[in-house]
Amino acid sequence: MGERVLQTPCGAVRGTERENGVLFRGIRYATAERFAYPTPVTGWEGVYDATKQELNCFQYDTFRPEAKETGNFYYEEFRKGQTFLYDENALTLNIVTPLQAENCPVLIFIHGGGHETGTVGELPHGDTEEYAKRGIVYVSVGYRLNVFSLYRSRNYGLYDQMAAIRWVYDNISGFGGDPERITIMGQSAGAMSVTDLLYTQALKGIVKGAVMLSGAGMIPKVVRPLTEAQSASFWDQVQERAGAESEEAFRALPAEKIWEAWYQVSRERNDMHYLQPGIDGKIIPDLPQNVRKAGTDLDIPLMMGVTSQDFMPYLIFELAYGWAKRNAREGRQPVYGFFFDRELPGNRYKAYHASDLWYFFGNMDKCWRPFEKTDYDLSAQMIGYVANFVRKGDPNGGELPLWKPVTKSHRGFRKFDGVSEGYASPLECRRKLWHTFLRDKGPM
Numbered sequence: 001m002g003e004r005v006l007q008t009p010c011g012a013v014r015g016t017e018r019e020n021g022v023l024f025r026g027i028r029y030a031t032a033e034r035f036a037y038p039t040p041v042t043g044w045e046g047v048y049d050a051t052k053q054e055l056n057c058f059q060y061d062t063f064r065p066e067a068k069e070t071g072n073f074y075y076e077e078f079r080k081g082q083t084f085l086y087d088e089n090a091l092t093l094n095i096v097t098p099l100q101a102e103n104c105p106v107l108i109f110i111h112g113g114g115h116e117t118g119t120v121g122e123l124p125h126g127d128t129e130e131y132a133k134r135g136i137v138y139v140s141v142g143y144r145l146n147v148f149s150l151y152r153s154r155n156y157g158l159y160d161q162m163a164a165i166r167w168v169y170d171n172i173s174g175f176g177g178d179p180e181r182i183t184i185m186g187q188s189a190g191a192m193s194v195t196d197l198l199y200t201q202a203l204k205g206i207v208k209g210a211v212m213l214s215g216a217g218m219i220p221k222v223v224r225p226l227t228e229a230q231s232a233s234f235w236d237q238v239q240e241r242a243g244a245e246s247e248e249a250f251r252a253l254p255a256e257k258i259w260e261a262w263y264q265v266s267r268e269r270n271d272m273h274y275l276q277p278g279i280d281g282k283i284i285p286d287l288p289q290n291v292r293k294a295g296t297d298l299d300i301p302l303m304m305g306v307t308s309q310d311f312m313p314y315l316i317f318e319l320a321y322g323w324a325k326r327n328a329r330e331g332r333q334p335v336y337g338f339f340f341d342r343e344l345p346g347n348r349y350k351a352y353h354a355s356d357l358w359y360f361f362g363n364m365d366k367c368w369r370p371f372e373k374t375d376y377d378l379s380a381q382m383i384g385y386v387a388n389f390v391r392k393g394d395p396n397g398g399e400l401p402l403w404k405p406v407t408k409s410h411r412g413f414r415k416f417d418g419v420s421e422g423y424a425s426p427l428e429c430r431r432k433l434w435h436t437f438l439r440d441k442g443p444m
Contacts, residue, residue, distance in 0.1 A: 008171050023095075024095040028091060059113070059117040093168075095137065110184065115189045124362065124367070153277070153280060182208060185210070187212075200285065208301075209302070209389060214353055216302070220315075301335075302327070308432050309350050309440060311353040317433050320337060321426060324411075328407045335405055345372060345375070
C-alpha cells in the first residue's frame, strides 16, 4: 500500500492506495455547533490527511461501551473487534475511488442504527472496495444521531446528510467522480432517511436514483412524524430529567448528561414518535402521506426491498410494495423490488434484518460466518445489480438475470436466495413474513 494525493475543490487530500481502490478516511464535510444546522466545509489549508481513522458522532457506545453489553447481536455481527473514535462535532465521510478514476458514477451510503447508533467505517459497508472495482466512487456518510439529531423535531441528522450529499456534488470531481450521476443508498434508518430526503425538492437534479434496504416507504399515521410543537412535551421532560431549568441551560450541559436524560425518557415512553425525524417544514415539509398524495416527492428510479427475517417484516414489505404499486399506477419512475431470503450460515438466524449488507457490500472475508461459494456468488450478483443501477438507473446489464420493475401486470419482487433466479409474489412474501413475525423472528 502507498499514498495518493489528489487536488480537489476544497484543496489537496491524501489517501491510502490499496489493491482495488484508494481509501480516503474521515474527510470533514461540515461543522456544527450543538443543536445547530451544519455549515459546509468549503476548503482547508495544506494537505488534508485522510489516512487516519475517522471520527463518528456521539451514540450509545460513546457513553455505555457496547463491548460490555451481553447479547448484543449487532455488536457481535458488525462491530466486534473494531475500535471507534467519537466526537460531538464529527461530520465526516469516507470515500473509496477506483485506482484510475475519471468521471465515475457515485454511490453515497447512509448507515442505519435506528437514528441512534451507527458509524462511518463499520463492517461491512465502511470501506468496501467492491464498487471501486466496478468503476464507481463509493462514499459512506456519518451524521448526528439520537438526541443530538432529533432534538425538538429539527432534523439535524437529515440536514447533515443533505450537507454531505451537496458536499459530494460540489467536490467529487476531484476524486474522479461524476457529480451528475449520484445515487443515494441507505439501510434501515438509513433507508428511512433516504425516504425522508425524497420528500424535499432540495436535492432535485442532484440525486438521480435511490436504493433503500429494509426501510422504504411512509411510516404509518399511527407513528407519524411530529412537528416541533407536537413533540414539545417530550423534550420538556428530557430537559427536566437532565436537571436544567431552561433550554439554554440544557444546551450547555455536558453531552453525556444530555444523552442520558434523553435515553432514559425515550425508554420510559417507549414511543416511536420521538425516535425518528419530525416535520420541520423543509426537509419533511408536511405529513408524508400529504407529500405523496400531492406528488411532490422526488420522482427518480428506485431499488428497494426487505429480508425474510426482517424487523417488523410484514410492515416493511407492505410499505415498499405500496410505493412500488403507486409508482406503477401513476406512471412514475420504475421501482425494482427485491426479497432477500438467503439463510446465512453460522447460527440459527437466517435472513435477519441487515443480513443483506454482507451481500450488497462484500467484505465477507472479514466476517466470522462460514460463507460458502453460493454466498459469494449471490453477493457478486447483488453488487452487480446495484452497480448497474448507479451507472444508468436500471439494474440490468451484462450477464445478470433479468430484473423486472414492478408494473401493473408484474408485481413480483426479485428473489435473492442463492438458488432461484425468479421472483417472489406478494402472496409468497406475505406468507413468509407473517411466518417470520409469528414463529421465526430474527434478532431485534
